Amino acid sequence: MNNKLRWSRLKLKLILCLIGSFLASAALFLLLQSTGEDLLEHYRTRSSFIDKQEQQALPALEEYVSGQHLSLKDDAQIAEWVRKTKYVNLYLYKDNQFLYSTDGYTIKTENTRFLPDPNIFSKSQYSTVTFADTTAQVYMEYFFEYKYYNLITILGVILSFLFFIVLVLFFINKKTSYIGVLEKEIKILEGGNLDYPITLKGKDELSSLAQSINEMRKSFIERLESEEQARVANSELVTAMSHDLRTPLTALVGYLDIIEYKKYQDQEALAKYIHSSREKAYQIKHLSDKLFEYFTVYNTEENDLEFESYDGIQLMDQLIDEQSMLLENHGFRVAWEPSPVPFRVELHLISFRRVFDNLFSNITKYADTSAAVTIAYRIEDRWLLIDITNVIKKEAHEVHSTGIGLKTCHKIISQHKGEITFTSTGGRYSVHIRLPVNNTLT
Structure with a gap:
């Protein structure tokens, strides 16, 4: 269940990318909105463009009223003109009495909303419009600047959304490009070039x-x-x-x-x-x-061997005693040094005996009986070190060997996760075995 709940690193990166892109896009939107409003306000103070639109609104209303032969009762048509014109509110008065407004208030409503009183405006702020049945005073509220504020908002949303898409696509493109690189390199491996390294990028x-x-x-x-x-x-x-x-x-x-x-x-x-x-x-x-x-x-794998734990000193003493008796029967003198440190070791006894049999069999073939065979083992850094040394007899070069025994020893020791090396210096031949120790006894 933990595996199902645990998010993958790639999914987490994608989520973080979406959150980061959203925050960056929101910041860009706020910046564009603030900058656009400042520029619009600056333009308004230096330009008469919006004033011209306001000046054209009243003549347009008069032309519409006369062209449609509208009376004061045709409030639906008047509201239709306001809806099409946009960004305008219209208030109608007759003899300083409020009659109608296009923002939803009529004389029949009991709403206490503040309504402009024509007595407080100068003549330049309201005008007289002739309708089919009578004349009336008209007061107009203008909101043409909001058209440009809305335009700035829409452009900000579009640019911010595009910025968000670009950021997400940039992240996805990095991953898809990497997938393309992996696909290309895998095909190189399929072609037989196994020396070609696979590119490693990121941590997902x-x-x-x-x-x-x-x-x-x-x-x-x-x-x-x-x-x-x-x-x-x-x-x-x-x-x-x-x-x-x-x-x-x-x-x-x-x-x-x-x-x-x-x-x-x-x-x-x-x-x-x-x-x-x-x-x-x-x-x-x-x-x-x-x-x-x-x-x-x-043909025997390491997993096929059944390893057992042994008292190291007892096992080594037993194995060396057995081989020492055989060497002495062939006229050799044996000198060996046991380990002073108790330890335990895990090994497959039959295989390990085979190593000793091969090594000491070679000693009987190639070693000089006049010189002692020295055997020593010790513990160093949780490793068992075994050293076997003998003097090579002069006739040894006449004895032919296939080296099967030494190859067998190499394989067995490697199965025990150890090492075996052979050195020959000045007529002395030495075998060095290194095996891991499970634990030392105190």
Whole structure:
């Protein structure tokens, strides 16, 4: 319900625009009205135009009365002349007695409205008009200036309304122009140019829409780049794996052919070929297991992993103890430093064990047994930092590797929102793992 009641920013801007335009138009109307009245008053004092209209009114009445042969009883026709002439009031007197006025008062009315008394006017202020039945005194009130006041008001209203429309159209034009820009830029994106940025203007629903399109464009670019990198990496992996599988597989087929066609000299040679075939078969199995593990990890999304919270020190001690025993069985010395700060960490244990298995498996292949393998972990700024260092043996360059294990480690650690880096300096090889810590225990 809150979403229904909440006004959008664009609607609020439109309402504010209408209110602001109305106030600006009202101010313009008042300014035009005041200026126009001042100019009219100034013109009246300096011009005889209105005086001429007043002077022409009485002759026009006399001409109308004589032309229509009107009597004093023809008040309807007299009122019709006043209505057509406009801005005039007419008072008729006979022997200084009020007879009729065109503003609705007659001698029969009991209204106490003030009526002009001809005795208080000079002869220049009233005139004698001859009717068909008699003569009468006529007093006329003139309001010709109101015609121009009304004209000023009408022009002020028109100009203010046009000003209001211009302001509203200016606001709407800004928004429609921006919509046109967005439409043009979206068509550019549709054409395949994803590097073209979307223009961001203002802070309303249109700018929010543009921001969303921009984020979607960037996400799509990142996805395409990620897919391209994955395609290249998989292509390289397939090429390397095909070479690594072909070599032991070719040797295995050769050994089996020798055994099948009995091309060996004696039983000792046969046993040797069988042993070599078994080693090649295990080598192929190891490579296929690594390949399966790699594709299993890369086809697993982060949301598919069930993370659990663990006591960090207990978990790390257990994992390092397990790997230390394996290293010691291969003749390595292990030196490790636990964290003095208690902490908890959330991770997918099976995946995280796989990282340790791959890392320590590489140590058994490439590390020099004469130098100690050092392991240390600590807490810094709510991050768990793990460092594993060993000395590289001289024969390590002769051992070929596809790098599947390290790629698998990269993927697993990234699924845990962490980082893993590898450094090699002066014959020492180091692995650095960085994982977020849920909370430290005090």
